[in-house]
Amino acid sequence: AQKVTQAQTEISVVEKEDVTLDCVYETRDTTYYLFWYKQPPSGELVFLIRRNSFDEQNEISGRYSWNFQKSTSSFNFTITASQVVDSAVYFCALSEVDFNKFYFGSGTKLNVKP
Amino acid sequence: DAGVIQSPRHEVTEMGQEVTLRCKPISGHDYLFWYRQTMMRGLELLIYFNNNVPIDDSGMPEDRFSAKMPNASFSTLKIQPSEPRDSAVYFCASSTGGQETQYFGPGTRLLVL
Numbered sequence: 722a723q724k725v726t727q728a729q730t731e732i733s734v735v736e737k738e739d740v741t742l743d744c745v746y747e748t749r750d751t752t753y754y755l756f757w758y759k760q761p762p763s764g765e766l767v768f769l770i771r772r773n774s775f776d777e778q779n780e781i782s783g784r785y786s787w788n789f790q791k792s793t794s795s796f797n798f799t800i801t802a803s804q805v806v807d808s809a810v811y812f813c814a815l816s817e818v819d820f821n822k823f824y825f826g827s828g829t830k831l832n833v834k835p
Numbered sequence: 836d837a838g839v840i841q842s843p844r845h846e847v848t849e850m851g852q853e854v855t856l857r858c859k860p861i862s863g864h865d866y867l868f869w870y871r872q873t874m875m876r877g878l879e880l881l882i883y884f885n886n887n888v889p890i891d892d893s894g895m896p897e898d899r900f901s902a903k904m905p906n907a908s909f910s911t912l913k914i915q916p917s918e919p920r921d922s923a924v925y926f927c928a929s930s931t932g933g934q935e936t937q938y939f940g941p942g943t944r945l946l947v948l
Contacts, residue, residue, distance in 0.1 A: 754934050756936065764924065764942055765939065765942065767939075768937070816933070818934050823937070824880075826877075828878075
């Protein structure tokens, strides 16, 4: 079974639309960390956010926001008023403390059209 | 501060040749990770080191792959002999802890003909 599932393979939106990228994870660890990374067309992997399993507060950073819900094992990422520069592949990742493992999801490709 | 440095950025080689990929982690980072990214399999963790010691190499595909970390500032990933199916982007990442944020290098795009 996938430890990190990003069911949306590809999403296309028009600039200024809001878009939510879904991430569902699976773990037996009580302590774990969740991450989002961005991979623009240039290919590098850019860290966006890290949350620990004890902090369910939503986080907002500019146009980006993250919704962490342990009850549904989800860590969704919303981009408000999307821009063409947001076009990239976005990866969700899970780090398990007890099992000392790190897993990436398969990524969601976001296309923002002008 | 310099980020993770990888070399070469691009490598084209012929099947059967030896390929060596290099990585310099961020200074002060105790963990170093090697990943492979392909369209078919996505991002795969190949191996990671803690304080220069390999901790988990369960992701290394086969004996043709080997990785070393002779000191805190340098690691290599070697493929010998290389095969066309090894064509991929290989990323190196480093962090200050096993569950801490991993910072990635720019990657090495490998093409084996």
